[in-house]
Amino acid sequence: xxxxxxxxxxxxxxxxxxxxxxxxxxxxxxxxxxxxxxxxxxxxxxxxxxxxxxxxxxxxxxxxxxxxxxxxxxxxxxxxxxxxxxxxxxxxxxxxxxxxxxxxxxxxxxxxxxxxxxxxxxxxxxxxxxxxxxxxxxxxxxxxxxxxxxxxxxxxxxxxxxxxxxxxxxxxxxxxxxxxxxxxxxxxxxxxxxxxxxxxxxxxxxxxxxxxxxxxxxxxxxxxxxxxxxxxxxxxxxxxxxxxxxxxxxxxxxxxxxxxxxxxxxxxxxxxxxxxxxxxxxxxxxxxxxxxxxxxxxxxxxxxxxxxxxxxxxxxxxxxxxxxxxxxxxxxxxxxxxxxxxxxxxxxxxxxxxxxxxxxxxxxxxxxxxxxxxxxxxxxxxxxxxxxxxxxxxxxxxxxxxxxxxxxxxxxxxxxxxxxxxxxxxxxxx
Amino acid sequence: xxxxxxxxxxxxxxxxxxxxxxxxxxxxxxxxxxxxxxxxxxxxxxxxxxxxxxxxxxxxxxxxxxxxxxxxxxxxxxxxxxxxxxxxxxxxxxxxxxxxxxxxxxxxxxxxxxxxxxxxxxxxxxxxxxxxxxxxxxxxxxxxxxxxxxxxxxxxxxxxxxxxxxxxxxxxxxxxxxxxxxxxxxxxxxxxxxxxxxxxxxxxxxxxxxxxxxxxxxxxxxxxxxxxxxxxxxxxxxxxxxxxxxxxxxxxxxxxxxxxx
Ligand SMILES: Nc1ncnc2c1ncn2[C@@H]1O[C@H](COP(=O)(O)OP(=O)(O)OP(=O)(O)O)[C@@H](O)[C@H]1O
Ligand SMILES: [Mg+2]
Numbered sequence: 179x180x181x182x183x184x185x186x187x188x189x190x191x192x193x194x195x196x197x198x199x200x201x202x203x204x205x206x207x208x209x210x211x212x213x214x215x216x217x218x219x220x221x222x223x224x225x226x227x228x229x230x231x232x233x234x235x236x237x238x239x240x241x242x243x244x245x246x247x248x249x250x251x252x253x254x255x256x257x258x259x260x261x262x263x264x265x266x267x268x269x270x271x272x273x274x275x276x277x278x279x280x281x282x283x284x285x286x287x288x289x290x291x292x293x294x295x296x297x298x299x300x301x302x303x304x305x306x307x308x309x310x311x312x313x314x315x316x317x318x319x320x321x322x323x324x325x326x327x328x329x330x331x332x333x334x335x336x337x338x339x340x341x342x343x344x345x346x347x348x349x350x351x352x353x354x355x356x357x358x359x360x361x362x363x364x365x366x367x368x369x370x371x372x373x374x375x376x377x378x379x380x381x382x383x384x385x386x387x388x389x390x391x392x393x394x395x396x397x398x399x400x401x402x403x404x405x406x407x408x409x410x411x412x413x414x415x416x417x418x419x420x421x422x423x424x425x426x427x428x429x430x431x432x433x434x435x436x437x438x439x440x441x442x443x444x445x446x447x448x449x450x451x452x453x454x455x456x457x458x459x460x461x462x463x464x465x466x467x468x469x470x471x472x473x474x475x476x477x478x479x480x481x482x483x484x485x486x487x488x489x490x491x492x493x494x495x496x497x498x499x500x501x502x503x504x505x506x507x508x509x510x511x512x513x514x515x516x517x518x519x520x521x522x523x524x525x526x527x528x529x530x531x532x533x534x535x536x537x538x539x540x541x542x543x544x545x546x547x548x549x550x551x552x553x554x555x556x557x558x559x560x561x562x563x564x565x566x567x568x569x570x571x572x573x574x575x576x577x578x579x580x581x582x583x584x585x586x587x588x589x590x591x592x593x594x595x596x597x598x599x600x601x602x603x604x605x606x607x608x
Numbered sequence: 609x610x611x612x613x614x615x616x617x618x619x620x621x622x623x624x625x626x627x628x629x630x631x632x633x634x635x636x637x638x639x640x641x642x643x644x645x646x647x648x649x650x651x652x653x654x655x656x657x658x659x660x661x662x663x664x665x666x667x668x669x670x671x672x673x674x675x676x677x678x679x680x681x682x683x684x685x686x687x688x689x690x691x692x693x694x695x696x697x698x699x700x701x702x703x704x705x706x707x708x709x710x711x712x713x714x715x716x717x718x719x720x721x722x723x724x725x726x727x728x729x730x731x732x733x734x735x736x737x738x739x740x741x742x743x744x745x746x747x748x749x750x751x752x753x754x755x756x757x758x759x760x761x762x763x764x765x766x767x768x769x770x771x772x773x774x775x776x777x778x779x780x781x782x783x784x785x786x787x788x789x790x791x792x793x794x795x796x797x798x799x800x801x802x803x804x805x806x807x808x809x810x811x812x813x814x815x816x817x818x819x820x821x822x823x824x825x826x827x828x829x830x831x832x833x834x835x836x837x838x839x840x841x842x843x844x845x846x847x848x849x850x851x852x853x854x855x856x857x858x859x860x861x862x863x864x865x866x867x868x869x
Contacts, residue, residue: 485712
């Protein structure tokens with residue numbers, strides 16, 4: 179039952195080096211673009227761009243958009259869109275800020291250790307529920323997601339305003355602020371421990387994948403390819419952590435930290451920041467979402483529905499309930515981003531998350547998520563977010579005028595999608 | 609093992625009985641008071657012009673559409689089939705005319721869509737699914753090799769064989785085939801014919817929609833003919849000629865009035 183023209187496929191040991199390594203050319207392309215961008219900015223800023231300090235700042239600035247972009251991948255792959263993420267971030271941030279600043283201190287007492295816990299849980303819950311509600315309108319009432327979330331964009335932005343009467347709410351709980359980045363890092367030792375765990379995890383995943391293939395008698399990569407790949411992964415993780423550790427806490431700040439504890443700072447002490455907790459959260463979210471996308475039924479159904487909604491339905495997938503779950507997850511991630519964004523700013527401002535919906539969608543799309551549905555990757559969205567943030571910070575550092583910054587970002591967005599279309603055509607995918 | 613005809617004559621409950629099924633789309637009666645039945649080990653052909661309502665009728669059975677009126681019995685028990693999951697739960701498998709494949713996924717993901725194999729941790733086990741997929745494809749279509757490409761990269765016939773594999777893999781008791789050979793070459797069509805004979809011998813009941821009267825004469829035990837949403841009649845293939853069937857399809861007359869039932 180085959181076209182007799184399509185006869186057996188050639189054996190595996192053909193192809194160039196990259197094919198043997200089974201690396202994703204799209205991934206390489208995006209990383210290449212990011213590297214070129216960074217080197218370019220580094221040149222124009224006389225070496226100020228590629229410093230541990232800027233790298234550190236870049237990562238913590240990217241986290242909030244990147245986390246939401248992970249959720250947006252699922253939404254878009256499922257052939258929907260969410261225009262309300264920035265507004266939802268604002269509402270959940272407002273809820274958490276009101277709890278921390280106005281409500282809980284009155285009940286529990288100022289500085290009570292449970293304040294941040296309750297606030298975060300409440301924020302995540304509110305985000306998830308609002309997301310689920312929007313998903314229900316999309317899935318069960320069959321109102322187009324564009325409309326539901328365009329409405330949500332207006333509603334939640336102004337609910338946030340109403341909750342806080344438009345005022346800036348702060349200062350937020352001290353422990354809560356640790357989610358912001360600079361105020362909460364693992365320190366060098368724990369960062370290296372994390373690196374070690376990450377390396378073990380990554381290598382285990384590689385080895386496990388190979389074993390699963392081999393156990394069914396499928397061809398596997400040659401050992402040298404496996405070793406090369408492992409070496410690249412190890413180098414990347416070590417390089418990443420080493421760079422973050424190399425950014426040291428400024429002497430003045432360090433002195434203050436010691437003063438607060440009533441101690442005197444040892445002479446010549448150098449302390450690295452290490453991995454920010456917010457970046458750690460992003461990494462955990464990304465790994466979890468990538469596993470969900472590739473290795474769970476939920477993820478498989480999202481992609482199947484995006485590829486052919488009718489086929490998914492006929493295969494017994496409850497596509498309506500799936501939509502609710504996807505939007506609920508998106509809402510949860512918006513709330514998580516709200517924790518990080520408001521902690522980074524150390525208060526809740528009325529304009530928090532403004533334009534984030536565009537940044538998040540752009541990050542997903544630059545990362546190769548097709549608006550027609552069915553295609554998109556988590557790592558792509560994160561690299562997309564990094565590219566966007568690098569562009570923005572890089573141009574600011576170079577001193578590009580504000581209007582030109584946005585003109586460039588808009589142009590890059592369109593160009594990136596065009597390149598993606600050309601790429602897809604060239605590899606013969608749809 | 610008794611043949612389908614003997615089972616039918618013995619008065620046993622049919623495997624499937626669709627009674628007085630009606631379904632309308634915005635005022636147009638796509639299926640109008642149609643009754644068909646199917647016995648174990650039997651192939652019943654569904655014939656009719658384009659738009660006669662064949663696909664719509666079987667989609668009621670497969671859970672894709674909800675009937676407006678009528679009843680469905682399986683082994684004599686009345687069942688409610690309101691979605692594709694209900695149909696699968698009743699061991700009804702369907703090869704849709706449109707194939708219903710997710711084009712962006714590969715063959716094994718499509719084969720197991722909605723029924724993925726999972727590891728003990730509950731994660732989708734792609735390697736195991738690919739192995740199973742290679743197994744069944746080895747039986748159905750030994751030339752099939754594109755296991756790791758999205759099915760959008762497959763030829764029409766290859767796609768069709770993925771859809772067929774999906775329907776036969778899960779031990780169906782009732783198989784619905786809506787023009788399963790439409791995209792297939794002559795050799796592959798013959799393989800499907802052989803497959804139908806095999807499945808029939810295993811006691812599976814098959815509804816086969818096919819426009820080719822000759823293959824219906826060859827493969828089916830009975831044929832039900834539809835015209836404009838209504839049932840023209842159901843005949844025993846042994847009692848009719850090609851021309852009889854053709855005139856039923858085109859003129860909507862039943863030449864052997866009373867031969868059935
Ligand atoms: N989802 C739908 N919405 C509206 N009308 C429909 C729908 N599905 C089918 N119809 C109509 O119902 C009638 C029967 O269609 P159906 O697909 O069952 O025909 P068929 O006998 O399978 O034809 P073919 O041989 O071309 O496959 C047609 O008039 C068609 O236009
Ligand atoms: Mg049809």
